[in-house]
Amino acid sequence: MRGELSPGAKVAIYGLMSVLLIPFVFPTWWMITSSVKPISDIFAFPPDLIPRRVDFSTYAKVFELQPFARQYWNSAYIAAVVTAGTMLFSSMAGYAFARIRFPFANALFMVVLLGLLIPSEVTIVPLFQMFLAWDMINTHWPLILVPIFGAPSVFATFVMRQFFIALPAELEEAARVDGLGRFKIFWTIALPLARPALAAVGIFTFLHSWNLYLEPIVFLSSPEMFTLPQALTQYTDAYGGAMWNIQLAAATLTAVPVLIVFIIAQKQFVEGLAHTGLKG
Amino acid sequence: MASVTLSKLRKSYGRMDVIHGVDVEIADGEFVVLVGPSGCGKSTLLRMIAGLESITGGEVLIGDRVVNDLEPKDRDIAMVFQNYALYPHMTVAANMGFSLEHRGTPKAEIAKRVKWAAEILGLDEMLERYPRQLSGGQRQRVAMGRAIVRDPQVFLFDEPLSNLDAKLRVVMRGEIKSLHQRLKTTTVYVTHDQVEAMTMADKIVVLNGGRVEQIGAPLELYDRPANKFVAGFIGSPAMNFIPGQITASGFAADGALLPLPEAAHDLPPRPMLYGIRPEHFALTSEGLAATVELVEPMGSETQVTMRLGGTPVIGAFRERVRAEPGETIRVRPEIASVHLFDSDSGKRAN
Numbered sequence: 001m002r003g004e005l006s007p008g009a010k011v012a013i014y015g016l017m018s019v020l021l022i023p024f025v026f027p028t029w030w031m032i033t034s035s036v037k038p039i040s041d042i043f044a045f046p047p048d049l050i051p052r053r054v055d056f057s058t059y060a061k062v063f064e065l066q067p068f069a070r071q072y073w074n075s076a077y078i079a080a081v082v083t084a085g086t087m088l089f090s091s092m093a094g095y096a097f098a099r100i101r102f103p104f105a106n107a108l109f110m111v112v113l114l115g116l117l118i119p120s121e122v123t124i125v126p127l128f129q130m131f132l133a134w135d136m137i138n139t140h141w142p143l144i145l146v147p148i149f150g151a152p153s154v155f156a157t158f159v160m161r162q163f164f165i166a167l168p169a170e171l172e173e174a175a176r177v178d179g180l181g182r183f184k185i186f187w188t189i190a191l192p193l194a195r196p197a198l199a200a201v202g203i204f205t206f207l208h209s210w211n212l213y214l215e216p217i218v219f220l221s222s223p224e225m226f227t228l229p230q231a232l233t234q235y236t237d238a239y240g241g242a243m244w245n246i247q248l249a250a251a252t253l254t255a256v257p258v259l260i261v262f263i264i265a266q267k268q269f270v271e272g273l274a275h276t277g278l279k280g
Numbered sequence: 281m282a283s284v285t286l287s288k289l290r291k292s293y294g295r296m297d298v299i300h301g302v303d304v305e306i307a308d309g310e311f312v313v314l315v316g317p318s319g320c321g322k323s324t325l326l327r328m329i330a331g332l333e334s335i336t337g338g339e340v341l342i343g344d345r346v347v348n349d350l351e352p353k354d355r356d357i358a359m360v361f362q363n364y365a366l367y368p369h370m371t372v373a374a375n376m377g378f379s380l381e382h383r384g385t386p387k388a389e390i391a392k393r394v395k396w397a398a399e400i401l402g403l404d405e406m407l408e409r410y411p412r413q414l415s416g417g418q419r420q421r422v423a424m425g426r427a428i429v430r431d432p433q434v435f436l437f438d439e440p441l442s443n444l445d446a447k448l449r450v451v452m453r454g455e456i457k458s459l460h461q462r463l464k465t466t467t468v469y470v471t472h473d474q475v476e477a478m479t480m481a482d483k484i485v486v487l488n489g490g491r492v493e494q495i496g497a498p499l500e501l502y503d504r505p506a507n508k509f510v511a512g513f514i515g516s517p518a519m520n521f522i523p524g525q526i527t528a529s530g531f532a533a534d535g536a537l538l539p540l541p542e543a544a545h546d547l548p549p550r551p552m553l554y555g556i557r558p559e560h561f562a563l564t565s566e567g568l569a570a571t572v573e574l575v576e577p578m579g580s581e582t583q584v585t586m587r588l589g590g591t592p593v594i595g596a597f598r599e600r601v602r603a604e605p606g607e608t609i610r611v612r613p614e615i616a617s618v619h620l621f622d623s624d625s626g627k628r629a630n
Binding site: 168170171173174175176177178179180184189192193 | 330331332351352353357358359361362363365366367368369378379382383426
């Protein structure tokens, strides 16, 4: 067949690809293998790529030292609520900005986009004061409300708007002739067709919420309220030194849902990126 | 079924007027084609009937009802779009039954109506397929099916065949026409293709720049165009226009004296356009001398671009013309088919 590579070229290309893969695969490999090594083996030199001694007790300790299952649940339900809420609000807002002609729509959209330019660190103190006034400190409300109405949602709204702009207007006109009102057109025609964009938004939002670190350490103070990124920092010994193997075991457990979500939604995710013209 | 009346209909976008007071009467059960060049306002007019564009002035009546302020769903119309506008995430059956489902029609009735429409359009085997699994012609049929299951008072077609290849267009043209003959539903059909207009319409409305140029039966427009625009738009290849002046001995053009119909001799001598369709030239041994510039054999006819005096014209002959460029042939215009238009206004003079 034309364009088929010779065996030598194939070997060279696969060799090069394998080398390029190292920076991406090595940290994950190091995390997983170190999670089952005794702490002294982690710092052995030269380093062992394959653990010489395997000790799974680190995984048990992850749950003994902290209410890790509870923290796992905290992260999972917060990420789920934030993802669902962001998908709902951003799809409605994106649709409105793309499809409904109202005065100053474009100017308003620009104002909304400005939200992306403000670093979350800048707003954290006023947000803390606001949630303190609302008696929501050491609750999960800030971790749910800030992403749904903050920068991640603005980004999601932008993605959804770009998708809805590209949706043929004739589909909506056909739906109008078929007797549908504005909300039904959104719900039964536009939204089902926006599945790839919604999947991309869902994954981005889930990852953002799952990895959220600054907000939890500011708003939460008791271990049973912690989320996973914050919990990971708590595996220290009496002198404040990190218990690396236990911490890496917890990190491995933390990475699992993200990998599962990505593997399940990989196709939709890539389609979504293609649809929205965004790069990963 | 119902009549459709457009009365002094106007449409403006800001200060720009695009439809300038259009009056059209469409009888109950009639197949009317709105035709005109791109940007003439034909699709805008159709969308105003559908309720997809607001009306700046005048009235749209469907039956006896003024529908200006009614939503599309309340006008009892069905529309077939240029790009089909099928819902990609629904099967053929779901697409066809969608509006009925939304209106609360019982499921059994929906199934019956979808089956009936699918049988008419030959879609029985495709009801469970998705639009992406269909060819262009099949999608067009589904779009038509979606319209007919509703049994509306009026069908609106917006250039439905323009995305199909030439062969399929001819097939679908016949299907739409026979569907109309079967259902007898009032139909308004928009196209820029004058062949579609001629072959399908009971009545043609020729539009230009947001104004009606002429309304009439296809052959009426072909035989007696009201002005130069209609004469040039209807018919392919287009009518030849030869500038000149009426004289006692005939029509004096640049380097040629053309024969005139008897009645035209009474017209006052003033600058005119002599209109003659390519197919109304005949090859003779003692007609007007014409210098051949290009010969295009089409099989059924031969088109010859030639120079009659100083004016280039096209002739379409049933005979096989074997002349070479530069040669002289002799042609004669059929006097009964000569059209005269005022040079300034473009209006018909004979």
